[in-house]
Amino acid sequence: MQGKTKSLFKYGASSVHGAEFGHLPDNITVLEGESVTLRCRIDEEVTHKAWLNRSNILFTGTDKWSLDKRVTLANSNNSDFSIHIDKVQVTDEGPYTCTFQANNKPRVAHVYLIVQVPARIVNISKNVSVNEGENVNLYCLAVGRPEPTVTWKDQKYGLVSDGEFLDITEIKRQQAEDYECITNNGVAPPDQRKVRVTVNYPPMITDMKNMPAHLGKTAILRCEAMAVPPASFEWYRDDHRPVESDNTLRIKNEKTRSLLLFTNVTEKHFGNYTCFAANRLGASNASMLLFRPGAIQGRGTGLHAGMSVGVSVWVSLSAVLLLKV
Structure with a gap:
């Protein structure tokens, strides 16, 4: 593995990543649901080779130890020993190790697989109708990897409040409107949803x-x-x-x-x-x-x-x- 360089690239097919290992650990980032190929380049004659995920053995040579059907052997020859993971899940995140024996010396290459999940709103307040002067408490819960930010936007005035919860004390009739929750973690376009707040009040004759x-x-x-x-x-x-x-x-x-x-x-x-x-x-x-x-x-x-x-x-x-x- 002397003289080998690390690289991260995409194949022509969509949602397929590959990496070539050197001596130092490498990070590969992939979106949940995509596929990834972990490449291990070999430039020496080897006698034994294996893939591990943490302490779990995935392959020893061409023998598969993993019961996960999504994990397959992409290549196994004198120069390439690569594995492929289809439809990556969050649980696939972690360290992977390609190890082999060459000239009676162990060789080890490491990679860390990072799985990202686009920010997504999973629970939000329903449209609410309140009487003027009452308190309003809205919530917007989101998930994603990395941890997403959540903000509330006032549609009338463009005001922004950070956090999952929006509290309005003694609401006024002028505050009746749609309030928009926006969540983002930089992985994909923000997820946005609105909550309509209706404020009830007694008649006031104006003309x-x-x-x-x-x-x-x-x-x-x-x-x-x-x-x-x-x-x-x-x-x-x-x-x-x-x-x-x-x-x-x-x-x-x-x-x-x-x-x-x-x-x-x-x-x-x-x-x-x-x-x-x-x-x-x-x-x-x-x-x-x-x-x-x-x-x-x-x-x-x-x-x-x-x-x-x-x-x-x-x-x-x-x-x-x-x-x-």
């Missing part, structure tokens, strides 16, 4: 105003409410009678707002209207006037979080709507 309307014309009263889950809407007149659709008035409910559509304004339509928005977490109401231009507006509008105080009909209404959501 309401008094509207002038001409007799015989069209008019619209708008009530917009942000809420998760989406709010259900009800409209009431100033005497707390529910507003119902007819041939001159139509209620149109959308995901985040409700519209009162007046197709032919008459005297009976003028007055105070209250929009009530509710979900299982709470309720909000707002009042607005439909008035004739130039007329004195009786009462101003009001925006209330929760239910109006001192009006029993609103208490009953709240209970009914909350049960419906």
